[in-house]
Amino acid sequence: MSKQSDRRSVAPLLLLALTLLLSACVAARAAPPAPVTPAPPTMSAATPTVRGAVAPPGPTGGAAPTAVLAPATIATALPATPTPRPPGTPPRVGLQVGHLRSDELPEELARLRASTGARWGSVTEAELNLAIANRVKPLLEAQGVVVDLLPATVPPGYDADAFIAIHADGSISPAARGWKLATPWRTSAASRALMNAVAAAYGPATGLPQDSGGVTFNMKGYYAFSYRRYQHAIARTTPAIIIEMGFMTSAADRAVLFGQPERVARGIADGVLAYLRERDPDDGAALLPPDYPVMRAVAAGAVVRAAPRDDARILLRAGEGARIVPFDKLDGYYQAFVRAGDARVVGWVREDELIATDEQPVFPTPANP
Ligand SMILES: [Zn+2]
Structure with missing residues (x-):
């Protein structure tokens, strides 16, 4: 947790x-x-259904236990x-x-x-x-x-x-x-x-x-x-x-x-x-989620912005080699998870400021909010 x-x-x-x-x-x-x-x-007995099976008629009165x-x-x-x-x-x-x-x-x-x-x-x-x-x-x-x-x-x-x-x-x-x-x-x-x-x-x-x-x-x-x-x-x-x-x-x-x-x-x-x-x-x-490689910032570093635009607010300047895990892409920008020191930042980074690696993506530890 x-x-x-x-x-x-x-x-x-x-x-x-x-x-x-x-x-x-x-x-x-x-x-x-x-x-x-x-x-x-409810802790009723299991009634497993298999794919393609037609559902039994459900309760119509609202909050009946299921x-x-x-x-x-x-x-x-x-x-x-x-x-x-x-x-x-x-x-x-x-x-x-x-x-x-x-x-x-x-x-x-x-x-x-x-x-x-x-x-x-x-x-x-x-x-x-x-x-x-x-x-x-x-x-x-x-x-x-x-x-x-x-x-x-x-x-x-x-x-x-x-x-x-x-x-x-x-x-x-x-x-x-x-x-x-x-x-x-x-x-x-x-x-x-x-x-x-x-x-x-x-x-x-x-x-x-x-x-x-x-x-x-x-x-x-x-x-x-x-x-x-x-x-x-x-x-x-x-x-x-x-x-x-x-x-x-x-x-x-x-x-x-x-x-x-x-x-x-x-x-x-x-x-x-x-x-x-x-x-x-x-x-x-x-149905397929994107499968981007893990990236590293180029020698000049990478700028993490609040939106995929060159004039968007700067959230963080990531130094050379900073690890950047993308999860979305738009208009030449990756939306990525960036870890810099203790800071965890999600923002947008220009594609040309990143180098792909063959590292395994690491996301924050899964949680149950
Ligand atoms: Zn909850």
């Missing part, structure tokens, strides 16, 4: 303790949580690499309930077992995430989509038409609020399209503000995206996003997350459905 995620998971608890103390003293505040509490996590797939059973049912979909195969979507049963994470992810996420009052993030996922599932199934509800443990090489990791935020600042979305560091065109589609639907559906600029390294480096490091991760070609739906520590956000969960679920489902409608299922290239 990174320092950042430590802070994230502990901070809401500290804040909560403080709030409770204050409430007790002045008897002025209503004790959290809000009246509508998410359904408790079976959560046991990782062990689905692991053997799905191939580690994408397989061609026979004509007529319904689209398959994985809804991952962030932090759900994180204590069951496999040995390779043991350091994230204690990563239980945010919390408000007695409501854990996993409970909120599950309550929302349970509402998204029937909305997708009503449109013919096969849905896997996945716990924190992702089946090895999980292969689907879309993977959405559902999370909520917490902060020591009660003013922190809003939602945000991220793709993996190295983003396929499909992941980007999925993110844009959900972003376009989620804001209007929920009325929640976007936490612009709030996307963290921990989101882009989400452990379940890290197919290079872990077996229990999505397949390289599975379009994937992580959504932080809002802050459990914000009263304004809770009014929607807890009070109007149907709007939250509608926002996610509409975005995913729009993506599935608009994509070209035959465009295999759109």
Whole structure:
């Protein structure tokens, strides 16, 4: 677990303790949580589905408990690499309930077992995430989509038409609020399209503000995206996003997350459905993340800028040989992860200031925000 995620998971608890103390003293505040509490996590028996199978009719009444797939059973049912979909195969979507049963994470992810996420009052993030996922599932199934509800443990090489990791935020600042979305560091065109589609639907559906600029390294480096490091991760070609739906520590956000969960679920489902409608299922290239070599700065050094433009703000001047790990490319610039001393900077570097190497790319340690 990174320092950042430590802070994230502990901070809401500290804040909560403080709030409770204050409430007790002045008897002025209503004790959290809000009246509508998410359904408790379900631990039903696994009902693995195989590719191409038609989904059983899902619950239509909203937050009815749904079976959560046991990782062990689905692991053997799905191939580690994408397989061609026979004509007529319904689209398959994985809804991952962030932090759900994180204590069951496999040995390779043991350091994230204690990563239980945010919390408000007695409501854990996993409970909120599950309550929302349970509402998204029937909305997708009503449109013919096969849905896997996945716990924190992702089946090895999980292969689907879309993977959405559902999370909520917490902060020591009660003013922190809003939602945000991220793709993996190295983003396929499909992941980007999925993110844009959900972003376009989620804001209007929920009325929640976007936490612009709030996307963290921990989101882009989400452990379940890290197919290079872990077996229990999505397949390289599975379009994937992580959504932080809002802050459990914000009263304004809770009014929607807890009070109007149907709007939250509608926002996610509409975005995913729009993506599935608009994509070209035959465009295999759109599924492939870029595979750039690790770069080093040329003798004159490399300038890291805030945007892919020569007049953009300078974030860092990297000296000769500085290690630069690109994850995107635009207009003769690489968007890259640059490490200089203790600083970790993401910015844009001109292509002609870099030399390719045959080193293995190193990204920040995967996290579970
Ligand atoms: Zn989380």
